[in-house]
Amino acid sequence: MSSIPLVVCDDSNMARKQLIRALPSAWPFEITQATNGLEALEAVRAGKAQVMLLDLTMPELDGYGVLAALREEDLAVKVIVVSGDVQEEAMRRVKALGARDFIKKPADPMQLAEALDTLDMQLPAATESSPPPAPLKLPDVSFRDAFRELSNIAMGRAAELLARVLKVFIKLPIPNVNILEVGELHMALADAQSDEKLTAICQGYIGSGIAGEALLIFHDSEIDDVARLLNTSKDESAQLEMLLDLASIIIGACLNGLSEQLNLQLSQSHPMVLGQHCPIDDLIRINQRRWKRTLAVEISYGLEDHDIHFDLLLLFTEDSVPRLREKINHLIG
Template structure:
């Protein structure tokens, strides 16, 4: 019996390794890898994609566009979506285009086996010990570590997006997280994608656990407040209280869900400080100045959440001092072993 060609398509090398380590030992497969949908389509056409595990948020060609090509060209490939974006609409869109099923990141090995058996793709032993031993993450470069941090945040971003989608009843557009290690005085560079309105409002919340500490900020363009207030049904409040209520509620929801997902992946329990309003109706640079004096070097993670149908955009920024970065990576490696 010939091997099954299994294609893992994800822009993160760390995520590709995680997926490969989850493939059960007894499944006779030939593993192939693609970092975006365009590469994946080429591999399927070359006969290297009998079964594909497909991410959604990728550069060049994302999961939706990839699935559309597979459906349009009737390519011989069984697709299982594996994504940090677990909004009901994301799942429904992929299933409607022909994906077999939808698995949330990080991979739950037992759920993966159950799904494979459900579709008759694999029916053997459920262990994945040998592949895990063969794929331990050691000797990682700085680039490898940044990729791992990005994937860690990608999962947390998706969890927060799901909560926000349920709260607002809207589909949330999720980006590829922007991760940079920067000097303190370069913090403004972390906001590469921010719509630099003259007036913004921001909330900050600190967190700490197991030697890992950081700060989370949510930044609103003030021009979007009326739209958000309408979505939250806060129209009955006068303008200033409604804006404050919306700012605090969205910030608590985003930061709470994101930190909970980080906690689960790192196997820690973060203690949260009380939220602080950094400022309202102010210039972005003046708000960021409040965070500049404490750390010399920072890992800055920028996530730009959007609701395209409503023209709404707001930013979640996670800041970690360099002293936390190695601890974060160590916890990630421990969780993989």
């Protein structure tokens, strides 16, 4: 054998491109790309994986499901998890399922090389008859895919802080990224039932040619449960202060995560109540003049073993998109 079969499994084109670029150039990998866990398992069963670089948050079958299937089928592959979910509990769970190492996104090339070194693999000796590895076509990365991956990493950093505050494991979704007209915000908030009362906190941000608002929506029926987790009294003013504090943590961590990746400086205003105990229709109608056309990132955090969800929208002004494209194009090369 003249190469090491390696599977790079991530639903994001940008993430796979970054990982492939981060691999040590001296290692003779034969790379197979998988966009979800089912494709990764197919590659392993076909003998295309001695090593796997595995994301956690994916459609079809997530990284936890892949690790469980590898164990159940007794498939011999050395897995390094590369994820934006940096909760301590996530790291503990993947190690318990057999992952050899955990690297946070975006992967640092030196850290990735060190993790590969610990796998104690014999590098195959090249022979004169060994054909050179076929040139690998890197994935094409669209603006939407790239911004979704950046949001995924930022979302994970916010979840890690939230998990420490609430002392629960945070279930992470795949972020939705869309250019929306204000009338389409109903679609972006599909998880929020129109007949349910909501409380919304907003926080503005501006800097480096970019501006927008973050909107964090709490379901009123769940606020008492959140208060119990934080030992907050049922007094309405105390609970509102609690929601403002949570919004500051979640929104601040997400925006800081995006800023670091894009090398931006964003100034954030203080969080404020945008609507309290009102239906989603009223929330949109009251504020539709503020939003107009927007680049919207939708994230819904879930708390494990609790019927609690936090719906987060990052709404960037239409004028911000060209600057974001410029920054992303520079990042992906």
